Amino acid sequence: MTGKKNKVMRLTSQRKVILEELRKVTSHPTATEIYDMVRERLPRISLGTVYRNLELLSSNAIIQKLDFGEAQKRFDGNPEPHYHISCSECGRVDDIHIPLNRELEDKAADYSGYEISGHHVEFRGVCPNCRDKAATRH
Amino acid sequence: MTGKKNKVMRLTSQRKVILEELRKVTSHPTATEIYDMVRERLPRISLGTVYRNLELLSSNAIIQKLDFGEAQKRFDGNPEPHYHISCSECGRVDDIHIPLNRELEDKAADYSGYEISGHHVEFRGVCPNCRDKAATRH
DNA sequence: GTATTTGCAAATACTTTGCAAAACC
DNA sequence: GGTTTTGCAAAGTATTTGCAAATAC
Numbered sequence: 001m002t003g004k005k006n007k008v009m010r011l012t013s014q015r016k017v018i019l020e021e022l023r024k025v026t027s028h029p030t031a032t033e034i035y036d037m038v039r040e041r042l043p044r045i046s047l048g049t050v051y052r053n054l055e056l057l058s059s060n061a062i063i064q065k066l067d068f069g070e071a072q073k074r075f076d077g078n079p080e081p082h083y084h085i086s087c088s089e090c091g092r093v094d095d096i097h098i099p100l101n102r103e104l105e106d107k108a109a110d111y112s113g114y115e116i117s118g119h120h121v122e123f124r125g126v127c128p129n130c131r132d133k134a135a136t137r138h
Numbered sequence: 139m140t141g142k143k144n145k146v147m148r149l150t151s152q153r154k155v156i157l158e159e160l161r162k163v164t165s166h167p168t169a170t171e172i173y174d175m176v177r178e179r180l181p182r183i184s185l186g187t188v189y190r191n192l193e194l195l196s197s198n199a200i201i202q203k204l205d206f207g208e209a210q211k212r213f214d215g216n217p218e219p220h221y222h223i224s225c226s227e228c229g230r231v232d233d234i235h236i237p238l239n240r241e242l243e244d245k246a247a248d249y250s251g252y253e254i255s256g257h258h259v260e261f262r263g264v265c266p267n268c269r270d271k272a273a274t275r276h
Numbered sequence: 277g278t279a280t281t282t283g284c285a286a287a288t289a290c291t292t293t294g295c296a297a298a299a300c301c
Numbered sequence: 302g303g304t305t306t307t308g309c310a311a312a313g314t315a316t317t318t319g320c321a322a323a324t325a326c
Contacts, residue, residue: 010280010325031316046283051316053281069205071291072315085252094252098245104259107236114223114232114263121242121259125252148300148305169291184308189291191306209289209316 009056017041018053022063022077028084028093030072068093068122085123089130096123147198155179156191160201161215166222166231168210206231206260223261227268234261 009015021037022029029037035050054075058065064076068086074093083096105116126134147153159175160167167175173188192213196203202214206224212231221234243254264272 007280008326012281012325014282044283048284048317049282052318055317065207067205067207069203069211073207083246085246085250085254087252088255094250096246096249098242098249101239101242104236104239105261108221108223108234108261109263111234111236112223112232112261112263113266114225114261115269116223116261116263117226118263119259119261121257123243123246123250123252123254123257125247125250125254125256128251131253145305146301150299150306152307182308184310186292186309187307190293193292211290 009060014038014042014045014049015053015057017045018050019057019062019077022075025077026095028066028074028076030074032072034075066093081118081120083121083123085125087127087130088124089126089134092127094127096121147194152176152180152183152187153191153195155183156188157195157200157215160213163215164233166204166212166214168212170210172213204231219256219258221259221261223263225265225268226262227264227272230265232265234259 017038018034021041022034025037027033031051031054032047034054035045035047038045038050054063054065057063058075061079064079066074066076066084068074068084070091076095078095081100083098083100084093085096086093100119101121105119108114108119109116155176156172159179160172163175165171169189169192170185172192173183173185176183176188192201192203195201196213199217202217204212204214204222206212206222208229214233216233219238221236221238222231223234224231238257239259243257246252246257247254
């Protein structure tokens with residue numbers, strides 16, 4: 001019905017550690033960053049395994065795969081929809097937990113005729129750290 | 139001051155045709171789609187040139203580079219900020235010209251301490267075509 | 277016991293880049 | 302005339318995949 005595969009997802013040590021490490025941070029790491037984090041606990045894990053698990057976990061809505069237009073995708077251990085902001089200076093990505101604006105979806109549906117299933121908001125700006133650094137330079 | 143290069147951007151036939159073709163459509167084509175469109179008028183143009191021009195034009199805010207999490211980036215001949223919606227069935231991308239919600243930026247600034255420079259909203263849903271097709275199938 | 281998952285390495289997909297020749301202003 | 306841009310081909314980067322061995326249940 002939903003098109004999802006019906007395979008049982010086994011709890012391998014690799015999968016468990018990837019999920020644990022991802023849930024520890026709010027930094028929205030890339031696949032290679034996660035690889036590095038996980039390798040401290042599982043030195044023999046391969047990058048391919050990390051990619052495969054991130055793909056599987058995100059397609060099962062256990063984590064989120066994010067794309068901020070950079071070369072590498074990022075991952076978020078929190079599967080609940082929420083907004084994000086990225087710093088144009090240092091590239092860091094933070095969560096923005098303001099309430100989702102459902103009215104936007106109604107407007108978009110009226111405008112487009114689409115049947116809307118969700119939306120995402122990405123803010124751009126300069127993070128407090130980088131703003132302070134810039135100020136210090138004067 | 140702004141970090142932009144000060145080179146003069148020359149009006150080559152390749153650049154002109156790329157821009158013209160991109161402005162003709164609202165389909166948010168990928169680089170290879172633009173390559174195919176342009177090649178009908180300039181059969182000897184190379185894909186590298188298309189990429190270089192799309193990069194240059196978007197970094198000069200003459201066009202927009204968009205990323206919907208697919209493998210390929212997409213391009214929009216309209217440089218004005220506006221929202222987008224993509225169809226989860228067929229992948230098409232449409233503009234949503236509802237007014238930008240600046241209040242969201244204020245809320246995000248309050249929440250995060252960032253200095254916000256802009257935001258983008260992406261809706262997901264099923265386009266009218268695909269909805270009709272799905273209905274017909276029953 | 278059997279289907280899923282892993283590590284490894286090779287393959288793929290998209291985009292970028294070096295360079296000499298051509299084009300623009 | 303000097304700088305930018307092009308075509309071409311090769312390189313780069315991120316991600317995916319085939320396969321035999323290992324693992325989970």
